[in-house]
Amino acid sequence: MKTVYWFNELSKKNLAEAGGKGANLAEMANMGLPVPPGFIVSSGAYFDFLDANGLRDVISEETGKLDVNDERALGRASEAVKAAIIGARMPKDTAAEITRAYNKLCGVSVMPAASQEVPVAVRSSATAEDLPEASFAGQQATFLNIKGSDNLVKSVQECWASLFEARAIYYRIQNDFEHLKVGIAVVVQKLAFSDKSGIIFTANPVTGAEDEIVVEGGVGLGEAIVSGSVTPDSFIVSKENMQIKSRVIGRQDRMVIRAANGTEWKNVPEALQSRQKLSDAEVLGLAGYAKKIEEHYGKPQDLEFAIEGKKLFIVQSRPITTLKKTAAAKALRQANEAEQSRRVEARSRPTGAQPASTESAAATGGSEGKVLLKGAPASPGRASGPVCVVVGAKEGYKVRKGDV
Template identity: 35%
Template sequence: MSTQLVSGRGCGILSVDLFNAVRVEVNMTILWLGDEDCHQVSRVGGKAANLSQLAASFRVPTGFCVTPELYKEWFAGTQDAGSPGRSVDADLSNIVSQEYRVMAERCGLSEPAVAVRSSALDEDGHNSSFAGQYDTYLNIKSPEAIEEAIVKCWDSAGGERMASYREEHGLSADSLGVSVLVQQLVPADVSGVVFSANPITGARDEVMINSTWGLGESLVSGMVTPDTLVVQKSDFRVEDSYIGEKAQMTVLAEGGTTEVEVPRAQRESQTLDGEKTQEVAPLSMDLEQHMGWPVDLEFAVHDNNLFPLQ
């Protein structure tokens, strides 16, 4: 199989299944989405493992995981030095530089923008998802900036917020470790969250979709009132719909993201048409069947292509 972009429109987003056909041999401290070892929660945490499993069947943007082995080395170093948040060592610097070059080559971009986020080993996506507990860093473009974001993710694993979450959910105070996922960023035209069961009523025969313009941060942070669609699983009929005002949206900016006002005429326009709604709803149902329980999934639409994100 030859490497190619997932869209003939030149969107530059490389799907994992196409990438892995020509991947290079790497150190086991780095696992790429789609690798068999990357399917294991014990190696990369629930978030990354689930994405890796989905990569065989869905258009998941390419990415690699920094496994907990490097986190443990870094953490031991901070304990010895008494200086949490110190710079990464030369080994990680070299590894990140190498893997970022690989990603750039496979994406056909000189500096692909990435998202950097944590994936805890004791998150399973069902009983303990750690949703909203870890920081996410978006639109990161250089190896040095990626390294800095990785360290920030590692730092957040031991913070007070995480300690409170673990206590509240009956988890051990000692983390099993944290993996960090570095994934190609989708410059979303529309972002959303789809629930394979209605989170308001609990109805298992309905899918609920929330969506908004731009990147998903304005949605997951509660900054905007999104569009809401309730879809019947039996025939994908839209049973109920609400078009939110969507006054703001998150867009890419130099070194990160920013919030901008949505043009007034666009605020009350529906973000997902019927065709795309009938892609998103079945996707959540397929994932529910795969996982064995109701799921919520963040997604992005770029150049009319649908991408599962996390």
């Protein structure tokens, strides 16, 4: 296996070399979709790195008899493995290959001058990522606005270490994935200087409706939206006529922007916070790309996008592995449809007229009342209980039985 592959060398079939994220980006780039150019540091480079530094034994020793329900032990094992990976030496040949690829991405054949250094996004791509029976998404690291080959090589190594975040170790053990059989590739792409960014679902993740596309976005880099740190604008587009059928405009007070080397948080100007961030044309353009991608893969997709000026970019696509047609989702959809019907009826009723019966009014919850709270549902619901706030897996021991 080579150390570095360019997108045009791979396809969606190359999961072993490029991981789910990398293989899907290569596939979309070769479809002619607007994907920022880049290359992939293969999973083979990761395994060669482990062998060159004798790290397989370290991983086996730290995770072999680990009780993942012991949160403190899990945290200690995670920190030990990550420290060993970050502290190990990158093989010279591997570092040289990554540097050559970065120089090529910068458009030069030798080390670029500081002014020629292209800022890149560095994203982890696990080789077992996004299989139908697994959902590894979000468990590994992403670094934005990385400049210079030395910083890039360091970021690649940190991506490898993130394969052993506590939650990633926990997930693999709980789902019977062997740690040393799950590899990790790293995607390196030119960073889109995104004014706006967000996510797209080609099926409604709340109701399970597969005839709807959900577009959520805001201003700044995608890190804020993807992590759930801010409230995005949310649009539902009908697949049947590709028209916007509903919109909820969120109030976004913070955004992530590029810094000297990396990213930082910045306040959104007051005048923009409660305004619609994505134009209708942008929403429909993104929905069109999303529909094309879903048709190509033959299953609902979860995508990420970036908008630079008037250019739309797709920066990730993966299958939705958590879409379930649950009874709760069905009930929520029926309730939404009933509410829409009630509103249509109310608009068509003469002024002062009353519903046909008190029974029908009760069935729809009545037409009058004080709204206490409104917003977009995050989930149709699965459990309830006292809320326990923790900062990462290290504090998981604080959670008691019955907490959520």
